[in-house]
Amino acid sequence: MSFTMEASGLGKQYGHRWALRDCTLAIPAGRVVGLVGPNGAGKTTLLHLAVGLLAPTSGSISVLGANPGDGPAQLGRVGFVAQDTPVYARLSVSQHLRMGAWLNPSWDQVIAETRIEQLGLNLRQRAGTLSGGQRAQLALTLAIAKRPACLILDEPVASLDPLARREFLRSLMEIVAAQGISVVLSSHLIADLERVCDYLVVLVASRVQVAGEVGELLSTHHRLSGPRREASSLPANQEVIEESHTDKQSTFLVRTTDPVLDPAWTVRRVTLDDLVIAYMSLQAAPERAYRPRLRVMS
Amino acid sequence: MIRFTWLQFRMQATVALAVLFAFAVVLVLTGPHLASLYASAITSCHGGTCANAANTFLSRLTTTSPYPTVYVLGIGLVLATPAIIGIFWGAPLIARELENRTFALAWTQSITRTRWLAVKLTLTGLAAMAVTGAFSLMQAWWAEPISKAIGLGGPYPVGSVIDQGRLGEFIFATSGVAPLGYAAFGFALGTATGALIRRTVPAMAVTLAIIVAVQVAIPLWVRPHLIPPDRTVVSGPSFFALASMSVGTLAASSVPGQPEAWIVSSGAINAAGLPVSTIPAACLPSSLAKAPDPGRCMASRGIREAITYQPASRYWPLQWIETGIFLALALALAGLCFWRLGRRRT
Numbered sequence: 001m002s003f004t005m006e007a008s009g010l011g012k013q014y015g016h017r018w019a020l021r022d023c024t025l026a027i028p029a030g031r032v033v034g035l036v037g038p039n040g041a042g043k044t045t046l047l048h049l050a051v052g053l054l055a056p057t058s059g060s061i062s063v064l065g066a067n068p069g070d071g072p073a074q075l076g077r078v079g080f081v082a083q084d085t086p087v088y089a090r091l092s093v094s095q096h097l098r099m100g101a102w103l104n105p106s107w108d109q110v111i112a113e114t115r116i117e118q119l120g121l122n123l124r125q126r127a128g129t130l131s132g133g134q135r136a137q138l139a140l141t142l143a144i145a146k147r148p149a150c151l152i153l154d155e156p157v158a159s160l161d162p163l164a165r166r167e168f169l170r171s172l173m174e175i176v177a178a179q180g181i182s183v184v185l186s187s188h189l190i191a192d193l194e195r196v197c198d199y200l201v202v203l204v205a206s207r208v209q210v211a212g213e214v215g216e217l218l219s220t221h222h223r224l225s226g227p228r229r230e231a232s233s234l235p236a237n238q239e240v241i242e243e244s245h246t247d248k249q250s251t252f253l254v255r256t257t258d259p260v261l262d263p264a265w266t267v268r269r270v271t272l273d274d275l276v277i278a279y280m281s282l283q284a285a286p287e288r289a290y291r292p293r294l295r296v297m298s
Numbered sequence: 299m300i301r302f303t304w305l306q307f308r309m310q311a312t313v314a315l316a317v318l319f320a321f322a323v324v325l326v327l328t329g330p331h332l333a334s335l336y337a338s339a340i341t342s343c344h345g346g347t348c349a350n351a352a353n354t355f356l357s358r359l360t361t362t363s364p365y366p367t368v369y370v371l372g373i374g375l376v377l378a379t380p381a382i383i384g385i386f387w388g389a390p391l392i393a394r395e396l397e398n399r400t401f402a403l404a405w406t407q408s409i410t411r412t413r414w415l416a417v418k419l420t421l422t423g424l425a426a427m428a429v430t431g432a433f434s435l436m437q438a439w440w441a442e443p444i445s446k447a448i449g450l451g452g453p454y455p456v457g458s459v460i461d462q463g464r465l466g467e468f469i470f471a472t473s474g475v476a477p478l479g480y481a482a483f484g485f486a487l488g489t490a491t492g493a494l495i496r497r498t499v500p501a502m503a504v505t506l507a508i509i510v511a512v513q514v515a516i517p518l519w520v521r522p523h524l525i526p527p528d529r530t531v532v533s534g535p536s537f538f539a540l541a542s543m544s545v546g547t548l549a550a551s552s553v554p555g556q557p558e559a560w561i562v563s564s565g566a567i568n569a570a571g572l573p574v575s576t577i578p579a580a581c582l583p584s585s586l587a588k589a590p591d592p593g594r595c596m597a598s599r600g601i602r603e604a605i606t607y608q609p610a611s612r613y614w615p616l617q618w619i620e621t622g623i624f625l626a627l628a629l630a631l632a633g634l635c636f637w638r639l640g641r642r643r644t
Contacts, residue, residue, distance in 0.1 A: 051406050072408045082402030088306070089398070095305060102302050103407035139403070146408060 002029040002065070004150050004182040005050055009059030011206075012045050019045040021206045022059070027184060027199070029064075029150075032176055034197035035186040036276050042206045043186040044083055047154045050184070051080045064149055076106050079148035079181075083155045085139035089128025093121050096138060097145075104146035112145035115171075133164025137171060144175055150182040151175075157192050169196050190276040200272070202279040209279040210255075214272065221275050224265040225251045242278035253278045299409055299417040307422060310387055314429050321375060321433065325440040328368050335359070336443030340450075352450035356460055359444070369444065369460060372437040376472035379433055380484030381509040383426045388488020389501040391418060392635065396496045411639050419632050423485050430481035438473055448558060465560035465613055467517040474617040479624030484509055486631035493638040516620070522562040524619045525612055530556075531567070533602040548574065550605050558610035569600030 005027040012020045020042035027033050037043050048054040049061050052069015066074050087096060093116060101107045116123065119137050121130070127138060136156055143151055153172075157165040173196055176183055187193050193200070201211040210217065221241070228250045231240045238260070242253040253270060254260075260267050270278075304311075339355035340348065359365050392415075395401040405411045438445075448463050462469045471480060487508060492501040532554055550564035566574040574596075581595035608616065 048402075053402060053405060069405075069410075072410060072413075075406060075410065076408035078406070080402065080406040082399060082406075084399065086399040086403055088400055088403070090309070091305065099302050099305065100407070103299065103409050105408060142403070 003027060003062075004029045004031075004033065004184060005061070005063050007046070007049075007059065007061040010046070010049065010056055010061050011058035012042075012049060012054055013057040018057075018206070020049070023203075023206045023208070024059075025201060025203075025208045025211065027201060027211075029182045030180070031199040032183040032185065032197050033199040033201060034190070034193035035184060035201050035203060036190055036193060036280075037186075037188065037203035038280055039188055040205075041188075041203045043188075043203060044154055046203070047080075047152055047184070047186060051078055051152055072105075076104060076146060077149045079143035079146060079151040081136070081139045081143050081151075081153040081156050084159055085132075085136040085156060087127040087130075087135055087138055087142075090126060092124050092126050093130075093138060094123040096127060096142060097123075100142045100145055106147045108145050108147050111147070112141055115141045115144070119171075131164070133160050133167060136160060136164070136168050140168070140171060140175075144179075147179075148181065150184070153183070153185045155186055155188070158187065158189075165192065172196055190273050194272050200276070202276055204280055204282065209282055210275075217275060218270065218272065220257050221253060221255050221270045222260055223251065223253050223268045223270050223274070224260060224262075225249060225268070226262075226265045241275075242281065299413060300421065303418050303421050307387075307425070311425065313386075314425075318429065318432055318436075321372070322436060324368060325372070325436055328364060329440045332359075332365055332440070333443050335362075336447060340447070348450045352447035355447050356444070360460055366460065369441060372433075372440060373468055373472050376430070376433045376437050376477055377468065377513065379430045379477070380426075380480040381506055381513075382484075383430065383481060384484035384488030384491075384505045384509055385502045387422055387426060388485045388490075389492040389505050390498045391422065391489045391492060392639070393492030393496055393498040393501045397498055412636065415636060415639055419486070419489065419635065423482055423628070423632075426481045426485040427478045430477045434472055434477040463558035463560070463610065465558060465608060465610060465616070470517065470521070470560075470613075470616070471513070471620075474613070475621045476617055476624075479621035479628075480513075482628035483512075483624040483631070486628035486635075490631040490634045490638075493635045521616065521620065522560075522606075522608065524616055525608065527562045527606045527608050529604070529606050531602050531604050533597065548577070548603070550603050553605050553607050553609075556607065556609050560608040560610075562606040562608060564603060564605040564607075566596070566601050567604050568602075574601055 003026050005025070007023050007025050010020060010023040011018060023042065023046060027035075035043055035046070045054065049056055050063050050068055052067075052075065061068060063074075064077055066077075068078070069075060088099075091099070097109070097112050097116070100112060101109060115137075119134070119141075121134055121138065127135060130138065140153075140156070143153075156172075157168050160168060169192070172183070172185075175181070176196075183196075185193060185197065198214050199212070200214055200217060202209040212220075226249070228245055228248055231243050231252065234240060234252065234254065237258050238252075238254040238256045240252055240254055244251045253274065336355060339358075340351050343351040395404055404414060444460055445464060448460075464470065464473055470476060484505075488501065488505040491505045491508070492498065495501040495504060530553065532550070548566040550561055553559040553561060568574050577596065578599065578601075581599070
């Protein structure tokens with residue numbers, strides 16, 4: 001299996017503060033990967049390390065099998081759309097395209113112009129006067145027209161209104177369909193990613209809480225509700241992700257590859273939203289994350 | 299990258315060209331007339347009378363509008379250009395990319411940031427030197443009659459704006475090759491400050507403060523000692539001629555036999571070689587009696603003038619040393635920028 005991104009013990013320290021610490025992950029190639037996590041989980045730091053804007057303090061990271069930002073060839077293979085999609089406010093749309101053409105040997109002017117035309121952007125308009133959605137689309141165009149093998153986007157839709165958000169994600173899906181490139185897309189909202197991602201990585205406080213194909217994640221997580229029980233009484237093949245109790249009733253979100261056989265439970269499917277939120281809140285009760293997978297039944 | 303650098307630099311370049319053009323217009327409108335004034339003042343002189351003719355020309359010039367104004371303006375412009383370039387070209391070069399987060403766009407194109415910085419620093423740095431050099435040459439062309447008149451050896455009109463030879467504190471850094479060194483230094487300083495402070499406006503302020511401090515410190519404390527200064531003691535008749543005696547100070551305004559020498563320090567000493575800070579009471583002119591000539595009076599008491607100075611012949615060695623120092627500083631600051639960006643601490 002080849003990987004878009006592989007990190008091992010990756011850390012980045014600013015002064016005494018670790019923005020990312022001991023992060024180990026592997027993101028498979030050829031997929032649209034959603035990187036989800038709360039604010040401050042280290043997503044931006046991870047992605048900046050992945051495109052070579054930062055160098056790691058500890059550990060290592062490789063993107064498409066090479067050291068990030070290592071020379072023009074590697075920079076050309078990775079397209080990046082940064083958070084809040086920065087562009088040069090004083091340069092026009094067409095000047096941005098010229099910049100792309102000048103700075104990227106693999107630049108495809110046809111792709112760039114076609115997209116700008118489809119979006120209805122005025123080539124002469126200064127980027128500073130574009131709407132947030134248009135600016136994001138311009139940034140995406142610049143990242144795409146250099147024909148990268150992998151595209152990395154850092155919270156590209158976070159600051160967009162719902163309509164612009166939908167337009168942007170639709171553009172992204174069209175690109176993936178047309179060019180078949182690997183995509184890594186971060187967000188603190190799962191709703192943004194649900195429609196475009198087929199692989200999910202949940203990052204909380206530098207740790208990968210869960211990673212997997214979206215379909216597989218949905219089919220291996222279940223919400224169980226029934227008479228009140230303690231989590232420790234569940235079978236060892238059912239990993240408890242989240243639990244809540246009332247006087248009489250218990251509800252668990254469990255992960256298991258096996259069918260849930262206990263007739264006392266009402267078993268329901270979980271939504272991706274439920275699942276991500278459950279994993280994100282693991283941070284609040286960290287001991288849950290280290291519960292041994294194997295447990296002797298009493 | 300060269301084309302992209304130009305695309306981002308166009309605006310600043312246009313402003314610089316506009317100022318250059320405006321300056322050129324002022325100089326072209328006033329320059330030829332200044333040259334004709336000089337020509338008519340100096341035409342009939344020969345040998346010893348030329349110094350007097352030149353002195354008359356300079357004295358008259360200080361009260362002839364607009365020449366003193368244009369002269370001071372031109373010198374001020376050449377002195378200020380390195381600071382202005384440091385502030386408006388240097389400081390934003392990296393700081394603005396960091397501030398507007400556009401570094402994430404610039405440094406993820408298929409070009410390493412080392413190359414990005416190398417091209418930006420080289421092109422903008424050369425432009426900085428070219429613009430400053432152009433200002434300096436234009437000023438030198440315009441002021442040529444003035445420098446020729448000073449070169450003819452008459453004492454400068456004391457207390458006027460035209461009281462310095464080309465080694466003078468202010469003039470030195472506006473002529474020769476020194477402006478190129480200052481321009482490169484100002485630009486590199488602005489860029490490095492921006493890279494370290496990471497915010498444009500504070501970087502601009504710090505750049506200005508440092509450049510002004512350097513421009514004050516160099517002529518006061520550094521330049522006099524780049525080459526060990528010469529020393530002379532003037533006594534007898536030459537001592538009387540020291541013009542500034544008439545305004546009550548004991549500092550020399552020129553070095554006998556050394557036209558255009560730059561006086562580093564000077565002061566009166568008595569026969570025992572000890573400094574004399576004030577004119578002895580016996581030599582002070584009184585308003586009632588016919589005033590004794592203070593110079594003659596002091597000379598008769600064995601008081602002499604000790605002068606430390608740089609002779610005019612050291613103009614070019616001092617120019618090259620100072621320019622070399624600033625070019626070396628500029629390269630060191632550029633190295634600092636590469637180091638800062640290479641550490642990838644965005």
